[in-house]
Amino acid sequence: MNQPTVSLADVSTYLPGEPVGADYYAQFAGSDDLAANLMFRAPKFRHHVGPDETAIDMVERAAQGLIERHGHDVIANVDVLITHTQVPDMGFYGEGGGIAHRLGLRPSWVLDLNNGGCAAFVLALKVARQLLSSGQGRTALIAVTANAAGHVFDQAGVRRKAQSAVPGDGAAVGLVTLSDQSPILDIECRTYGEYAGDMVLASDPPRKWWAAGNSELSIGFTETKITKVLARGNQQVPEVALAVCDRIGMSSKDIDLLVTNQPNRVFLRNWREALEVPESRHLDTFDKCGNLFGAGIPINLDHAISDGQVKAGDLVMMAAFAHAGDFAGAAAVRWGGRS
Amino acid sequence: MSLAALEDIAVHSGTTHPIEGVVRIETSPLEETAPMFMAKMRSVYPHDEVFGQYCTVNDYVDCPPDELFEYLAHTRSLEEWTYTLRDFTETEEPGLWLAYDRLLPDTEIYTRTVANAEARTVDYHCAWDQGKHLWMIYLMRVLDAQVVLGKPGSVVLWTNCRHPFYDANPYPEAGPAERTGWVGDFWDIFGAGHGLELNNLKSIAEYRHRNGLPITPDWMSTS
Numbered sequence: 001m002n003q004p005t006v007s008l009a010d011v012s013t014y015l016p017g018e019p020v021g022a023d024y025y026a027q028f029a030g031s032d033d034l035a036a037n038l039m040f041r042a043p044k045f046r047h048h049v050g051p052d053e054t055a056i057d058m059v060e061r062a063a064q065g066l067i068e069r070h071g072h073d074v075i076a077n078v079d080v081l082i083t084h085t086q087v088p089d090m091g092f093y094g095e096g097g098g099i100a101h102r103l104g105l106r107p108s109w110v111l112d113l114n115n116g117g118c119a120a121f122v123l124a125l126k127v128a129r130q131l132l133s134s135g136q137g138r139t140a141l142i143a144v145t146a147n148a149a150g151h152v153f154d155q156a157g158v159r160r161k162a163q164s165a166v167p168g169d170g171a172a173v174g175l176v177t178l179s180d181q182s183p184i185l186d187i188e189c190r191t192y193g194e195y196a197g198d199m200v201l202a203s204d205p206p207r208k209w210w211a212a213g214n215s216e217l218s219i220g221f222t223e224t225k226i227t228k229v230l231a232r233g234n235q236q237v238p239e240v241a242l243a244v245c246d247r248i249g250m251s252s253k254d255i256d257l258l259v260t261n262q263p264n265r266v267f268l269r270n271w272r273e274a275l276e277v278p279e280s281r282h283l284d285t286f287d288k289c290g291n292l293f294g295a296g297i298p299i300n301l302d303h304a305i306s307d308g309q310v311k312a313g314d315l316v317m318m319a320a321f322a323h324a325g326d327f328a329g330a331a332a333v334r335w336g337g338r339s
Numbered sequence: 340m341s342l343a344a345l346e347d348i349a350v351h352s353g354t355t356h357p358i359e360g361v362v363r364i365e366t367s368p369l370e371e372t373a374p375m376f377m378a379k380m381r382s383v384y385p386h387d388e389v390f391g392q393y394c395t396v397n398d399y400v401d402c403p404p405d406e407l408f409e410y411l412a413h414t415r416s417l418e419e420w421t422y423t424l425r426d427f428t429e430t431e432e433p434g435l436w437l438a439y440d441r442l443l444p445d446t447e448i449y450t451r452t453v454a455n456a457e458a459r460t461v462d463y464h465c466a467w468d469q470g471k472h473l474w475m476i477y478l479m480r481v482l483d484a485q486v487v488l489g490k491p492g493s494v495v496l497w498t499n500c501r502h503p504f505y506d507a508n509p510y511p512e513a514g515p516a517e518r519t520g521w522v523g524d525f526w527d528i529f530g531a532g533h534g535l536e537l538n539n540l541k542s543i544a545e546y547r548h549r550n551g552l553p554i555t556p557d558w559m560s561t562s
Contacts, residue, residue: 230380234380266378269381270380270383273381274382
């Protein structure tokens with residue numbers, strides 16, 4: 001018996017506050033070996049989560065678009081809630097329960113996916129598709145939050161580093177349903193556990209993230225480590241996307257819209273080169289939003305839909321890699337339009 | 340005594356500024372150069388950039404380097420591991436061998452092998468159709484894998500350079516009149532073709548080594 005078709009029915013998103021310009025960082029810039037590194041070349045703008053704005057607040061705001069278009073009942077009746085929060089406001093138990101409560105949901109499944117990183121939306125799609133197609137419900141909601149820019153990277157010491165101008169904050173929700181409206185054609189997720197330790201939280205003096213101390217925590221990078229991450233990302237994202245293309249019997253040239261994570265401009269260039277997708281069909285929001293981490297794919301997709309850059313019948317390929325290359329995923333959807 | 344690096348050029352040019360194209364850490368610190376390095380890292384590279392002017396293939400071979408070198412130094416090893424070169428016979432000129440390249444009909448190929456045991460380099464100087472001007476040069480080097488990879492065996496490096504004759508046959512009268520194709524027509528698949536042949540070499544040498552057979556078979560070393 002064929003499995004029932006599962007669709008990515010819609011996405012809606014939220015960017016917190018007014019855009020923060022690159023000059024905001026210029027005033028703090030210290031002497032930094034990485035300042036000239038194009039991996040950290042600043043986007044023109046990004047958004048910052050407010051100091052007291054929680055991940056749950058961001059998801060609630062991101063969900064408004066879905067509620068406006070589909071009614072609150074569609075949200076209220078979700079059976080599966082899958083969340084990914086970059087910086088959980090409460091580290092021990094994540095945000096899933098709080099998000100369910102805030103949105104007025106009583107889902108039978110609530111899952112936090114901390115490992116997905118920048119590919120969290122793809123991983124969540126895979127989990128949602130599996131649960132719905134195996135009879136665990138009719139509707140799933142995916143909620144992804146990127147909130148490190150305004151919290152972690154805007155600390156007084158950390159924002160002096162070149163890397164701090166690159167992240168941006170935003171949140172997105174995706175509505176996944178048992179239907180053939182915008183079928184998810186296939187998904188590939190791969191874990192490269194050997195790289196899991198290569199992204200570190202650095203502080204001077206060193207301390208555990210949960211331990212007392214005055215030192216600020218930031219993401220640890222060295223020039224050599226960046227090179228390795230660049231090489232991994234260059235390879236992994238095209239590989240998972242091509243694996244999906246192979247299985248659905250399409251060529252990468254058939255991709256009508258490519259949406260990826262957007263760590264920097266070099267990755268964006270390299271991925272579309274590898275997939276032979278012209279820039280006009282690879283939509284990013286890097287200059288407006290910076291590196292949106294896991295929220296990048298759904299926010300870029302939302303912009304493409306709203307701007308009319310993807311139309312009913314188009315093949316949408318989402319692809320990303322996470323952290324220092326410990327996870328990558330790609331998902332293909334035949335977009336059916338916003339109903 | 341101070342180091343004299345580039346001193347002659349400084350004297351000649353009358354300045355300590357670097358000459359165009361020279362990037363050294365004294366005048367281009369890593370913080371400035373690293374972005375250029377990273378921008379050059381791609382997911383994919385154009386075929387012409389990789390195989391346009393030079394064609395290089397390399398591989399590891401599980402076989403002792405001196406034995407592999409000795410085998411390669413025999414021109415007639417080409418009879419075994421190449422895809423198309425067959426029926427080697429030595430010409431009247433010592434060291435110059437005639438064979439047939441079965442890529443195209445009735446095509447003679449002449450080969451003279453220049454080998455250096457100390458450096459383990461084996462250069463096959465070849466040409467289609469005539470043996471006077473050997474301009475197709477297959478440059479090979481066998482490395483001790485213990486030194487470069489930290490394990491027993493060999494690494495084979497193999498490069499061809501795109502001599503202008505690949506694009507225009509210099510001696511059209513030397514080939515069969517009815518032949519329309521030319522060796523240089525295949526330049527763009529040299530990477531794939533040489534990769535296949537290197538894999539042949541690897542498979543043959545590793546089989547012999549694994550099974551205790553001489554890497555150079557008796558017929559090649561005695562006749």
